[in-house]
Amino acid sequence: MRRKVTALALLAVTALAPAVATTTPAHAASELKMVYSYLPYDTCIAFGQSGQQTGRWQTWWCSTHYPQTYPGYYTYDLWAYVN
Numbered sequence: 001m002r003r004k005v006t007a008l009a010l011l012a013v014t015a016l017a018p019a020v021a022t023t024t025p026a027h028a029a030s031e032l033k034m035v036y037s038y039l040p041y042d043t044c045i046a047f048g049q050s051g052q053q054t055g056r057w058q059t060w061w062c063s064t065h066y067p068q069t070y071p072g073y074y075t076y077d078l079w080a081y082v083n
Contacts, residue, residue: 041062041074056083059080060081
């Protein structure tokens with residue numbers, strides 16, 4: 001039984017390997033950049049959505065930034081895979 005499971009698993013991996021090897025992520029040709037920094041949260045979201053709608057990037061996110069110059073005040077950095 002164990003040999004059958006191993007054989008089936010090996011067959012499945014072998015069958016899927018060419019498909020997996022030839023696919024690339026959508027952002028593979030793009031460059032990861034911090035597009036904007038020190039933004040309020042709503043501005044970061046608005047800029048990210050705007051860039052996506054205009055085709056400047058498809059994958060983006062806002063990360064928390066805690067600047068030392070403003071203790072207790074969070075800002076956000078906009079990261080994107082720029083086309």
